Amino acid sequence: MSKPIYIINGPNLNLLGTREPEIYGHQTLADIEKLCAIAAEDLGYNIRFFQSNIEGELVDFIQEAGSQGSVIIINPAAYTHTSVALYDAIKAVSIPCIEIHLSQPAARESFRRRSYVAEAANGTISGFGVKSYLLGLQAAIHLLEASA
Ligand code: DQA
DSSP states (O other): OOOOEEEEEOTTGGGTTTSSHHHHOSOOHHHHHHHHHHHHHHTTOOEEEEEOSOHHHHHHHHHHHHHHOSEEEEEOGGGGGTOHHHHHHHHHSSSOEEEEESSOGGGSOGGGSOOTTTTTSSEEEESSTTHHHHHHHHHHHHHHHHTO
């Protein structure tokens, strides 16, 4: 069995479903996890799905992915725009990383225009709602198969 794809979610994403639904939609994080698990299984892959509101725990998940996972898909949420620790963690592991967002941060407040994570990631998918996760999965599998 190949190593799992790690899908890591940052702060406040545990509130999806009720959090600003006009921006983030009505689906919960549990709904998104199920959709990703089904899509991955259809394509012959396993996922591990995490969420934390704590920056250091996100660093721990990235480090764990580096030894036990094949690719990282991360929605770093607000830490996208602030976290040198996430940038360093992604740089420190040798597996690929795809940054995803439900919304399109570049089209929102100016403080969302900088992404520290983008500077360490292989690519970014944003603005497609829940579909950003599924596109992220396709991108992850593309990277895995391209390097096989
Ligand atoms: C987000 C965008 C971030 O700017 C924001 O802080 C979030 C969610 C998204 O998925 O659209 O919490 O990452």
